[in-house]
Each structure stands twice: as structure tokens, then as C-alpha cells.
Amino acid sequence: MNEDRLAHAVVIGGSMAGILTARVLSDRFDQVTVIERDRLPDGPDVRKGVPQARHVHSFWAGGMEVVERLLPGVESDLLTAGAVPMNLPTDIAWLTPANRWTQPLPATQRLVSATRALLEWTVRSHVEKVANISFRTEQEVTALRLGPTGDVSGLTLRGRHTGTTVDLSADLVVDASGRGSKLPEWLRALGFATPEESTVDSFLGYATRLFEIPAGFSARWKSVYIQNAPPTQPRGGIMFPIEGNRWVLTLIGGGGDYPPTDEQGFRDFAASLRSPLLADVLGVAQPVSPIWGYRRTANRWRHYEKLAMPGRLLVIGDSLCAFNPAYGQGMTVAAKEADVLAGILAGCRSQADLSRALRGAQRAIAARAKGPWMLATGSDLRYPTTVGASQTWMDRVVNKYLDRVLAAVSDDPIVSAAFLRVLNLIDEPQALFSPRLMPRVLRSRSRNRPAAVSNGFVVDKQLTTTMAE
Template identity: 90%
Template sequence: MNVDRLGHAVVIGGSMAGILTARALSERFEQVTVVERDQLPDGPDVRKGVPQARHLHAFWAGGMEVVERLLPGVGSDLLAAGAVDLSLPTDMAWLTPANRWTQAFPPTQRIVSATRALLEWTVRSHVEKVTNIGFYTDHEVTSLRLGPTGDVSGLTLRGRHSGTTADLPADLVVDASGRGSKLPEWLGELGFAAPEESTVDSFLGYATRLFEIPAGFSARWKAVYIQNAPPVEPRGGIMFPIEGNRWVLTLIGGGGDYPPTDEQGFRDFAASLRSPLLADILRVAQPVSPIWGYRRTANRWRHYEKLTMPGRLLAVGDSLCAFNPAYGQGLTVAAKEVEVLAGILAGCRSQADLPRALRGAQRAIAARAKGPWMLATGSDLRYPTTVGASQSRMDKLVNKYLDRVLAAVSDDAAVSAAFLRVLNMIDEPQALFSPRLMPRVLRPRRRRPSTVSNGFIVDEQSPAFSS
């Protein structure tokens, strides 16, 4: 089959969604240009354009599978740089909202734990080796340009330091500029309506600090998750190992119950959780960073899939659908959206076919966000202070069932494996409602011996550590 290259594609935004998009487009376009407003660092350093880069990031197995198909060797390079291999559920001490610690079942999923800076730099170092991808940094997009047919034909750039402007022609423009995307404004300047927006905000915030893992540390787990249990308990915490023999420890509070960023307040918040495990760690681990806070966590979906937009224009990642970062979905959803786009373009044989191939592409890309959106907003709607939506009768029924799922993951290996496939975005949430799984979820659970800690009834099989 004769397949022509499709011309020049431009990706707005050089973060994870943008560089993965550029890699996918490089398979079909003669040239791909990534436009980034920041100067990209030469190593695994935090940059201003990723405001929550210092906090914990999860790249679930479903997302890493996409990355490895696009960029073989990223996973091994991360491990070589010090990232930590985690087997789930074996390596995690997880206190579910049912006040049960999960058992260390044989592993069914594997993830690589690293800082956002190392993850992004490792992926970008692979992308930069692709010869038909170029980066245009220290420039910001000021507007889109339309061609004679009404399709997008390029964009206008402005140098952030020089102030000079230039036009950049394009046969396809993909906006991957994140939560702060100005695409609605650019469309308005061209006479197009703004997209309908869905926003669900649980007023959740978190505070993060890095710690050195103590010499002689010993435990059956590598990571800890004390899950929030709204509406009764809005507080939680999570700790993962990362490169450099460090832990990244994040305290989480929903419904406006934000964790403090001062020393004593941070420790007091940890001591108030349903388990003393993280507070115990704080007493022996040496901090190696300040405490950073973050509160911009609303879920926001700009429904471009419902909008009449100019052709040759798409939105992906947080520009399209931004999730509450506390659930760790954003990076993996972006990778899954890129995979959809790659599949659409694979069947496009020439530039003449491109407009036809792109029809319905935005709807197909947006469809990848539906399952994660349901899980994220369903969790946030448990907080009574949440705004933007309210729980419907169906939402309440689904949440009651998911409560049973979370009660079952602690002592049923089959339910644990099924839930982890959904969490890692290998299966859609509907898989939890399969006829095979539902009887296991709904059967009565045997009570475990329990004790009282911080005023909460907690499973006596609580994990511990020594150092």
C-alpha cells in the first residue's frame, strides 16, 4: 500500500501529553514541531510550566504500555536512573475506606515509581532522538490561523523574551498545553463558540515533602496508601519510593480540609490519619525538601467533542479533560488518548485523506476520558461540599457498589486483580460489574479483629516497619 507523509504537524505544549503526541504524529507526518513556552531543562529538573511537578505522580501500567510501544526502552532507562519498580498489590500497604489493610497477594500489575521530572525528562530524551521532531521553546502561541477552506492552517507565535511574532504553517494542530490552555480564547477570536464545560470540585488539596529512606529500613511494603474515606474521613496520605533513595510523602485533605505546609501542622495532620503508620515514618525519616502545597484540583472537561470546530485542530490531555490530580489519572489518560490518535492516523494514506480521517477524531479521543472521569468525579462527589454536580440516584448506587469492591480487594485475590486492572487503565470500569466478579464483591465479608487508633476502628493487621 502506498502511504504518503501528511505534511507538518504542530503540537502546542512540551509536557508529557505533548511529547507523546509528537512521537505518535512522527510516524505519519513529515515534520512535527513542538511549541513550548518554557525553556526545557537539560536534565531531570522541575520546570515552572508544571506547577505540581514536585508532588507524587503515578504513571499506571496501561500508560506505560503505550509509552513502551511508542518509545521502547523508557522503562529500563527509568530504572537505570534510580526509579523504583513496584509490584501491586504486593509492595503496597493500602488501608482502604473499609478500614482494611490489603493483603500482599501475588503481584498482578507493575509500575515504575519516579519523580515527574525524571519521568518527563526520560521520555523527552527518547523523543528528541526522533529525527523529524523539532522543539520551538521560549515561544507562546497567540492565535490560530485559518486557511481558505476554513480549516486551521497554522498559528502565530511570540517570543517570550524578544516579543517578536512569527507565523508557523501547519497541516494539523494539536493543543496539549494543559489546564491553562487558551484554546477557547483562540476559537472565540475566530468566531467559534466556547466549548461547554463540566467542572466538579471537591476542594481537595495536598501537601508533599521528600524524605531520605533511613539506613536499615525494613518492611514488607515499599509504598503506603492511607486512603481518604469521605464523607466520614476526608483525610488521607500516600508515600512512594523514588530515585535517590527517597520517599515522596503526600498528605491529602478533601472538602476544604487542606493539609498544612508548616512543620508542626504537617506532622499533626499525619498523626490524625486512620493509621499512625505515616506519622511513625515522619518521626524517623530525615526530610530533604521543603513542604509544598497544591490546591488546584478541580476536575474540568472542555467538551470539544460536542463543538463545531475548524478542521485540522484537536485537543488532548488536560487541555481537553483535566482530572483531580490526587487520583493519578492524567498522565495515563493522555497516553491512552495519544494511542487513539495514532490509530486514527494509521489508516490515513495521503494528505487528501486527512480531513476525512480527522472527522470524529475528537469524539474518539474524548471517549478515552469517560471511564476515568466517572471514577474521579464519583469519588469527589462523596464530599458534601463538592460543587459543580451532585450525586444522582445512579451515582449513589454505583458508589455503594464500589464501596463493596474496595472492601473486597483486601481479602479476595480475584477482586484485587480486577480492580488493579481498572486502576491501571488496562480495563474499563465496567469490568468491575462483570457477572463473574459481582458475586465475589457482594458476598458477606468476614469481620477481622480490629482496634481503635486516633478514634477510628482499624484492622489489626496494620503493617509496621523497623529501622
């Protein structure tokens, strides 16, 4: 090994966190290898290693900004492939827990709506064009290897179909293998402690189906979100437009009130929501897929930032902190963590540079997950059946204030813009408590009036759905 240069980095996991991390590392290392246990599809297809891929996904503006900076042209390619641009809040009919529909205020954020499969495949297609990044697929990592200094020096791979094992040397190993990461086992085998874990589980589940958007369909909205309002209203649903002239409609139930995956149960659950809007859509749209369920939604943080780990090892994405997917934070947080890593490694040109840069790196990466963790677990703690933590008096105070925020976003453009910056992971949640915003939020109660519905559609003409004759 030439100690004066950064020769080889290995990323475990070829999902969004892994491929964005590989792109960041490619600026500093001669060679980057991505290890993936699955066979990666040749197109935008769902793969076994992403079991939640069929459900609604959001790549928020804060994440897309990072992706476009690392891989210019991704958004353009998504749109060319049929992804749907959406302006927020203008293009969404959102029934907040305050029982208020959001108004079509001037847009302050933009996102591109697509299936998880198309998002991941498009980003990976760009990463595969980077000359010094390679992929080794259908390979499992079975162990980490340590060098004479006690730092990680590589790992052992086993072919999933051949059973053949091989050692692979590395100057840096990054675990981005997701919720199913085996890193605690590998650390234990080396004589290291395993990380403490924080888990908050609201027993939330999904049921999702794809629908063809009917010819002649017209509405002021492109997407619909009937938000869960625990503890009294644990049910909700969300529908986004995606490529192929389709809607992806996901029904959501918290506190163990899981949406069914049979035809009648799915429709009955939709009809039980606080608004019949999604149920009425089901009445006019043709299903083009089975109904898929998913219930593995616990928030889980493995606190590697508190652990004495071997050097030259980092953890990122869901391997570190996995959020309840209902809040759509995972891919965007992974992009932001990769961006943190880019800043940490900026200027690294040698092994000595790398050793200095990695001091405190795991803490810096983990810090990026704190705000999203607070939002996700704070919402999940509203369900009385949630396990792993309970609401403190501070949680209750914060949630009462956030109730006011959600009451104000429907028609206050300033509060709406501030909230959307937090939702899109541009600003930290603390931005909602600024001296400029708090007085507007605290005056919001007088505007908290229920939205009327009639004949399955919202009376507000801006939300009325029509079908051409």
C-alpha cells in the same frame, strides 16, 4: 504545499501529553514541531509549567504499556536512573475506606515509581531522538490561522523574551497545552463558539515533602496509602519510594480540609489519619525538602467533542479533560489518548486521507476520558461540599457497590486483580460489574473488619516496620 503528502504537524505544549502526541504524529508527518512556552530543563528538574510536579505521581501500567510501544527502553532507563519497581498489590500497604489493610496478594500489576520530573525528562529524552521532531521553546501561541477552506492552516507565535512574532504553517494542530489552554480565546477570536465545560471540584489539597529512607529501614511494603474515606474521613496520605533513596510523602485533604505546609501542622495532620503509620515514618525519616502545597485540583472537561470546530484541529490531554490529580490518571489518560490518535491516523499518507481520518476524531479521543472521568468525579462527589454536580441516585448506587469492591480488594485475589486492572487504566470501570465478579463483591461485607493498630504500627506482622539497631 504538496497536497499528496502530510508535511507538518504542530503540537502546542511540551508536557507528557504533548511529547507522546508528537511521537505518534512523527509516524505520519514529515515534520512535527512541539511549541513550549517554558525553557525545557536539561535534566530531570521541575519546571514552572508543571506546578503539581513535586507531588506523588503515578504512571499506571496502562500508560507505560503505550509508552514502551512508542518508545522502547523508557522503563529500563527509568530503572537505571533509580526509579523503583513496585508490584501491586504485594508492595503496597493500603488502608482502604473499608478500614482494611490490603494483604500481600500475588502481584498482578507493576509500576515504576519516580518523580514527575524524571518520568517526563526520560520520555522527552527518547522523543528528542526522533529525527523528524523538533522543539521550539520559550514561545507562546497567540492565535490560530485559518486557510481558505476554513481549516486551521497554522498559528502565530511570539517569543516570550523577545516579543518577536512569526507565523507557522501546519497541516494539523494539536492543543496539548494543559489546564491553562488558551484555545477558547483563540476560537472566539476566529468567530467560533467556545466549548461548554463540566467542572466538579471537591476542594481537595495536597502537602508534600521528600524524606531520605533511613539506613537499616525494613518493611514488607515499599509504599503506603491511607486512603481518604469521605464523607466521614476526608483526610489521607500516600508515600512512594522514588529515585535517590527517597520517599515522596503527600498528605491529602478533601472538602476544604487542606493539609498545612508548616512543620508542626504537617506532622499533626499525619498524626490525625486513620492509621499512625505515616506519622511514625515521619518520626524516623529525615526530611530533605521544604513542604509544598497544591490546591488546584478540580476536574474540568471542556467538551470540544460537542463543538463545531475548524478542521485540522484536535485537543488532547488536560486541555480537553483535566482530572483531580489525587487519582493519578492524567499522564496515563494522555498516553491512552495519544494511542487513540495513532489508530485514527493509521494508514494516512495524503491530505485526503487526513481529512477522512479526522472526521469524528475528537469524539474518539474524548471517549477515552469517560471511564477515568466517572471514577474521579464519582469519588469527589462523596464530599458534601463538592460543587459543579451532585450525586444522583445512580451515583449513590454505584458508590455503594464500589464500597463493596474496596472491602473485597484487601483479601480477595480475584477482586483485587480486577480492580487493579481498572485502576491501571487497562480495563474500563464496567469490568467491575461483570457477572463473574459481582457475586464475589456482594459477599464481601462479612470480611469488613477493622485493622488493629498498636504502638504506631499495624499489628499484622506483614505490615510491621523495623529499624536495624
